[in-house]
Amino acid sequence: MLTQISVGQAWLATTLIAATVTVLCFAVRNHTAIAFVLVIAVGGLVPMAQQGHAGGTEGHDAAVNALGLHLVFAAIWLGGLLTMVLLRSKLDGDRLVPVLRRYSAIALVCFVVVAASGYVSAEIRVGSLDRLLTAYGLLVLIKVAALLALGLFGAAYRRVLIGRLEERGSAARGPFWWLVTAELAFMGVASGVAAALARTAPPVSQVVAAQLPDPTPAQILTGEPLPPELTPMRYLTEWNFDLLWILLCAFGIFFYLAGVHRLRKRGDAWPVHRSILWVAGMIGLFYITNGGVNVYQKYLFSSHMLAHMVLAMVIPLLLVPGAPVTLAMRAIRKRQDGSRGGREWILMAVHSRFASFVGHPIVAAVLFAGSLLVFYYSPLFSWATTDHIGHQWMIVHFLIVGYLFTQNLIGVDPMPVRLAYPMRLLLLLATMAFHAFFGLSLMTGTGLLLADWFGAMGRPWGESTLADQQAGGGIAWSIGEIPTVILAIVTAIMWSKSDKRDSVRYDRKADRDGDAELEAYNRNLEALQAAERR
Template sequence: MVNPQVSGERTPTSYPVVLSGQARGSMWLYVFFAVTAGVVGAWISLVYLGESLAALGIPDPGPLTTAGLPFFRSAGLMVASLGVGSFVASAFLLKPKDSDLARTSLSADGTLAARTAAVSMLCFALISQLMVPMYLSDVSGEPLANTLNPARWPAAIELVSTSLAWQVTAVFALVTGVAALTTYRWMWQPVFLVGALLSLVPLGLEGHSATGGDHDFGTNSYLWHLMFMALWVGGLMALIAHGRRKGPGMAVAVRRYSALALVSVLVMAASGVINASIRMNLSDLLTTSYGWLITAKTIGVVVLALFGFVHRKLTIPKLATQPGLFRQIAVVEVLVMGAITGVAISLGRTPPPPPRNIRLNQMVIDLGYELYERPTITNVWTMWRFDIVFGAAALIFAAGYLWAVWRVHRQGGQWPIIRTVWFLLGCLTLLITMCSGIGMTIPAMFSMHMIGHMILSMGVPLGWVLGGPVTLFLQALKPSPENPGPREWLEVAVDNPAVRFLTKPAVNTIQFVVFFYILYVTPLYELMISEHAGHLIMNVVFLWSGTLYFWELIGVDPVPEPTSPVARAAWLTGSMPFHLFFGVYLMMLREVLGYDFYLNLGLPWTDDLLRDQQVGGGIGWGSGQFPLLIVWAVLIWNWYTDDARQARVYDRKAAETGEVDLDDYNAQLAAYQSGKNPQADYYGKTFD
């Protein structure tokens, strides 16, 4: 370990951190945190178990399930949070060996954090696998001893949606944990962090939030809630462990975590309010068991916010001289977090109040809301429903971009207004598309789905890449004088082996074109539209694939290995027939994609599903041409400016060397005309 007093490293306050005492491990603390969450979850669930079983009409499966299921689910979320937070520490809180992030390995402290994260994800995978038979036992009322038989697990995965969610979680957690044990290079740590967060996604797509009316609001808000809970709780556990190890750079790590914690508490509060408001009335808070648990959880979050205030006012200013004070208060804080986690898990075992809207038809069950009239060119602009994922993302991206523009101007720099207009146009397009009648009917009609597909994969990305956000943020962010910071993270994010491979013209064109065919030619489309998660995944992939494709073609931000405008135009020309044929294929297809799903929605207007699909194919064929015209225009302009730049370079060189290249060329022509062989003389002159 590096002692700042010896190495000369200084904290942001320029005072050395006093490291006293012996470095200690934190394994027993991890277990204590997980057990605390598990005991609280099990105890509360047992209190309300009779009410829950009576509401569900199933027999008691026995104590191993009734107590074990909430215990392991609560403890499992604490273990998963430890994995997420430890990856946050190894990637962004602790300093790696050197500043070359694309090649450097983790420091000793970073390696310990990464190893903790990997083991945590493996433990979470085991717990997740155990939850598969436990939920089968819980739903069927059979004793756990019967459902532990692996031969019963396929039935559990097929019949119990929660068991399926935990099985997917187990796979994600296992892959992330095993992969994280194979390398301790810094560049992989953010990737493993994404894998750890993805392992939580299936859990956010099941439960009370994923059923009934407004479940789109419930699911999306719960996803935000779950993700930032893991970042908040896990990050603090990682900091406690780092402090107990007497690791260096504690002040920087705490300062960075403090910003993350502030964002987390705001997101958790907002998402929690949204989720509770669609489940119950205000009067239910003090009159129902579910309301009492919501109230207890709310009080706990307020207490945690007070802990954050104490850290900012008391422990962080004294971190240089009293580092133990931060750890002591943080341990109590994590225990409160564990108790809140147990309360939150108990909500899933407690029947919520009766729904405010008792008109739960198939459309509400599948979509979360009702569609009363056929969408037209005019009325899609009169229907509005805010999308908590993509609408919020559009606002966050726009706010971040404007902040960076303000930062550049504050530093005395300039930023072209046209780039700002392009980027904000992309964000506005995303906001309007997903929050208007277009976004509301995307899950209900193939033709509207195709409109959304074209806008998300071609319209929004065009605005983003022409806005040059990477170039802007590289100007706005200053190099970090301590650990690598946001600027360094951004640089390695856009210039690394994976991005270099994906932005090769051949690879980039294939990923953009092939995904269209994989989605609609295979049974994948029918699988994706049947679940809210599928719609989320498709929309994210549309945005990602289109942004990558147009970034390499016409983006303002330079790609790691740029190609000439002529080569890019050639690749675009070669890919156009595939785009056109894709639309023609859908127009000629006689089989209705997603027939059962669309038919069961029971839309209040009679519709010819095959005709709607043919309209969608026509939209796919025709609507893609307009964005491609913009791409062609930009490529031609880039071609012109590149040729003009080369001409200026040649003119400047000619002015400096006196047309040496032209004189040599004319000498060669004269030699050929005189019958001499100029090659030896010319190359000899060149290489002498």
């Protein structure tokens, strides 16, 4: 039975992952291995998130995102608090205050994500304010009250308790642990209400599109009604919000600017243009994952290709000059107690063998160019188009391979291998030639990619499916060329500046030692000439 229905399969997968994580928690001690165990543990919550809202219904993708984020960050929040309780006997002396500060920062992020994801879930399932008086709505209100209480606990930690613990030491520990106990009680209430919500029918019913009285082909395929006819203005006016990427972009801007603020507060400079480019890149990422392109890429291959090109070529061109790793290394304080914080984890990731491999210029170029063939001419394209998890993987993949390739050309963040500037230009030209060939092959091709999806939408507007695919090839060819030219220009400018720096460095060295290197070279020539005359 477990393997025959989707809920049973989800529970089976979650149980197996939980068992694996339990064994690994006792078996591994290496920091890298622990990081992988964390990833596996988070992955164990994904199957249940996918079952929290019926597939094929309107709003399914948004509901899965919201529930997944809710589960993951609630687990981190509650798990962190339980960990502090379990390690209570170890948090003696001066250990408690720094641990509490770190947990408080994590809990604040969790509070924001849990609140935002809870709101989205309630909006999808409740629909309107008058439905809050239903049984489901009343449970939502109880959970909101518990969440607000937990927010007050967090404020008490940050504003009152940490200061008292620093001033009074052990005298303030009693009230602190009582507050932790009360917070655990409210978390228990919230968790119990969440379990009750999972067993209560929501006011907004979940009707699979195929069961509607007269479903359109687009509804049967996507679960959503066909959007209005695409026009250039509709790319700006149509929106399909994705909470995951809203939060990622918001946190990306916030933490970057917080790092810049910390540098300037201690008197260190950070180039303004780097901040502007980073924020612009995050805004671009927000639009591509939430705006009109995200609305239409389910229905039009050309919109999908536009999203691909922007994710892989335009957004990295803005993000890479922002130098986030360099900023993090300068802004995040180094841990002095032997533990690992953000700075230590970033350093470990940057210097890991995996990062050294995928970050190698040749490997990055192969991933960037080879992804075109592997993705579009394999089942990956179907998975990324028809499945929400596949769609999220596609965004992450295109963004990362584009970032790695751009970083090797114009990045200032540390990399395992740096090619000379002439080799960078050759690598860029070779990769872009392959890119242009791919675009031209789509422009002239007559075979449909994913014909049972794009060709079965039943669109009453727009070009034919083949013409739209050929237009997508034109986008791959034309839009890809603009960032290529920009990359080539920036690389050439960096090459020129590097030569000037080398020349200035050589002149300074010559001034210091009286041009000893040139004198030695001339003496060597004179000795050779004297030897020839003899």
